[in-house]
Amino acid sequence: MNPPAFYCAAAVILLFSLAVIGRPEQAGAWLLQAQTWAANTVGWYYLLAMSLYLVFVVVTALSGYGKIKLGADHDQPEFSYLSWAGMLFAAGISITLFFFCVSEPLTHFAQPPAGEGGNPAAARQAMQILFLHWGLHGWGVFALVAMALAYFAYRHNLPLALRSALYPLIGKRINGPIGHAVDAFGIIATIFGLGADLGFGVLHLNAGLDYLFGISHSHWVQLILIVLMMGAAIAVAVSGVDKGVRIMSDINMVLAVALLLFVLFAGPTQHLLNTLIQNIGDYLSALPGKSFDLYAYDEPSDWLGGWTVFYWAWWIAWAPFVGLFIARISRGRTIREFVFGVLFIPLGFTLAWLSIFGNSALELVLGQGMTGLAQTALTDPAMAFYQVLETYPASRAVISVAVLVSFVFFVTSADSGTVVLSTLSSKGGEANEDGPKWLRVFWGAAVALVTGGLLFAGSMDALKSAVVLTSLPFSVVVLLMMWGLHKALHLESQRQRARLHSLAPVATNGKARHGGWRQRLSQAVYFPSRDEVYRFMDSTVRPAMEEMVEVSREKGLVVETQFDATNANLQLIIGHGEEHPFIYQVIMQGYFTPSFARAGIGGLHLKNRRYYRAEVHLTEGSQDYDLVGYNREQILNDMLDQYERHLQFLHLVR
Known part of the structure; x- marks a missing residue:
């Protein structure tokens, strides 16, 4: 264990959780005020930082640095390209895709950030915003953190820890207070990022159980779900039943793809394919402008803080978790191959999922007049997903499969999260070493405590507010990691130039270097x-x-x-x-x-x-x-x- 980082992060998490659980209403109100302040004060910073992360990784990959390997020059990738792509593909799927794929586009359709809602133009803008929130920016910050972790661990033999990326800036002081603070910020951001993800997952599962079995929405039902599923996740993390989890994950992937194809071919297939291509074009054409759109000339509202700023903070909070996973599977890849693989392999499935489900929902509202569906997305967003599936054949069986898939995604995400948190709070050893088992139990309980506390303090709004606030310090750490990585790559390029320096031949008594x-x-x-x-x-x-x-x-x-x-x-x-x-x-x-x-x-x-x-x-x-x-x-x-x-x-x- 790394005591300074562990105790600092644990103290912050426990104090926050006790405050929220002890006074949930006051805490919820304070979180909303804090989120409003953050959106009005540092919203511009979040948009600028996320754009810098993306530009940095793309420019680095396209530059001469792109040829550098994440490892020694003679290292070969541990996994085949197909296996590596499959693992990146799996990294792109989360239970939150189920929660937001229907509710978010319908919300933007009904209440757009600018202009009138409820018309085809609003629907097109809603999908553009959805793609922005789930697109290249998020995978850009994942690629940056993963690249820094892999580069310093595999090429410079430093610990697989967040602080290692600051070595070019502060040297051996990474093992002092600054390094401990960096690791602590990373742990805190990850805890709240996981807490938000699992909170949305619990709301989604509660809605599914309500639809199937009439189990009502309540904080106590959600608390029971958190305890049951986090208990299962902790048991898996401690027992290390990798083979069983891997088999479950593979089956889950097949079911998720089958569900996607079912919605595509059982619905308005031609329309969904047309809108998918158009959504991609709209997203790419508007990407530069939307990356910096603060709606500064529109009427003041809380929309930016509740959506774009929240998403950017959430991606940053998940960066240590997903970045560590991607770094572990990417040794031996060149930076260019790594960056473009991370940016585009998971993105393809994610955008296809969002487009097919999102446009299916919008078609039901615009084409079939189901205006009540848009209202559901505003008042009960978790239920909107199931109401869309209700319009398809064999809906009850399909919804049962969706609930099952969501449950396994929940457990595997929580399991992986507790293992990564135990690693982040350890001193850092070999790249394939995880933290001790008791740390996995502790952090699993901490994630459950944070998730439950935030749900009691105000459900969705509290989840979003906590993520925005706790990601702010770590966003600065990511900027420093970017600076440190750039400095290290520049120094390496100069070392490579130095190797070309001509050396005078050294005589060895007239014999060849190894004798005869x-x-x-x-x-x-x-x-x-x-x-x-x-x-x-x-x-x-x-x-x-x-x-x-x-x-x-x-x-x-x-x-x-x-x-x-x-x-x-x-x-x-x-x-x-x-x-x-x-x-x-x-x-x-x-x-x-x-x-x-x-x-x-x-x-x-x-x-x-x-x-x-x-x-x-x-x-x-x-x-x-x-x-x-x-x-x-x-x-x-x-x-x-x-x-x-x-x-x-x-x-x-x-």
């Missing part, structure tokens, strides 16, 4: 054991580093060495005052022996035998070459080669 050709061939097919590499590092690499230290200090350089015998990690650091230090590491890495060599290993045919390499790592990560077989002079020459390149790099960035 026979020795080179023997070395090429040599797969040493761990003990052999350990002895080589201790008897050859370490003395070479010590000799380099001795001579460097004679030249007046500030040199530091770190020898970690337990993990076979040797490190040489040459400081340059306020400029970037030179770091040369030799780390022992294990690999599976290639199949062609296994049969010859003592005749034992050991299929899982591993061999080891003494790999060179610089500031930007592994250089993917092995020192085993080098003599002391050759290792010293290699260190000097890399040091001269570093000096050239410092010359370029001064």
Whole structure:
């Protein structure tokens, strides 16, 4: 556990929850006032920040930085492109898609931000606004946070934590109060983002149960639903039944796609396809203007704060959660491939879902005169979705499937959220490590407490207000992450230029680098054991580093060495005052022996035998070459080669 980040975030969450539960009416009124203040005061900031996030990731992907890998240059993607696309596709689906896909366009249709409602022009504008809220901006902030997490974790060997993205700005102080504050802001934003998502999910499920079984809408029914489903999510998170959850998720995806296709082909198919294409065109053509539309010349209203500002705050709140998930599955991808995959793969399904369900609802109101449906979206938004499905064949069975799918989405989102929160409140280790199980239980209970408190304090309005307020500090953190990532990418580009610097050839007694050709061939097919590499590092690499230290200090350089015998990690650091230090590491890495060599290993045919390499790592990560077989002079020459390149790099960035 990371005590400062954990205790700070936990204290804020518990104090807020107790205040809301103790005085729900006063808390609800205060939250609404605070949201109005935020919309009137910092609404412009939210719109500007979200646009900056999107522009930054797109420009970065299209620039020369797009070729950089999220990992070492020799890393290959862990997942095939199809599997990776499938996981991104799954990341784009949430229970809130069910809640808003019908209620939001009908609300904008009846009460547009500008102009008269209830006509075809208002319907077209409603879909344009819906696409804006669920479109590229949201996935832009996800891509930014995920790219920063993956880049610093996989390429610079920093912890998979939010604070790591600030390393280029504050250096080792990321492990101090500033870093703890960044992690705490991320936890708080994630808690309220999840709380809002699950709150809307509970309202949606309560409406479905009301339709099917007559279970009335009430805070106590919703509280029971929260306890039951969060209990199931915590049990899954603690037990780690990955296979079962994965199978449920796969089945759920199939059912969701089947539901979408059913609505498409059982409804006015031609009209829905026409409107889908037109909605995409309207969205893309209006994207620049709508990204900055504050309705400053219209009559003052609460619309912007209740919708666009809320959505931007909600996407920001979800960024640590979804960003961490995307980072974990994206090692080895280039930045360009990563950004455009994250932006467009989930977006395709999301916009198709919103268009088909949204236009089905609008067609019922405009084409069939079901004006009561629009009124339902205003007074009971969760029920509007089921009233649309009611007009289709076998409606009761279809609605039952929708409730089932919503329930599984709820559990899997809550399960993933508690695991990610436990990771965010831990110190950060290997990229595939999760936080301890007791933290998952704690954060699961905290999310349930926040969700229940907000529903008691004012339902939808309280959920929106809390998200807008708690996302504000983390939105600044994301801007700093953007700055830190840009700085790191710029420095890396200069390092790559420095590598092209011509070096004078170093004589090695007239022989080739590895001696004669026979020795080179023997070395090429040599797969040493761990003990052999350990002895080589201790008897050859370490003395070479010590000799380099001795001579460097004679030249007046500030040199530091770190020898970690337990993990076979040797490190040489040459400081340059306020400029970037030179770091040369030799780390022992294990690999599976290639199949062609296994049969010859003592005749034992050991299929899982591993061999080891003494790999060179610089500031930007592994250089993917092995020192085993080098003599002391050759290792010293290699260190000097890399040091001269570093000096050239410092010359370029001064």
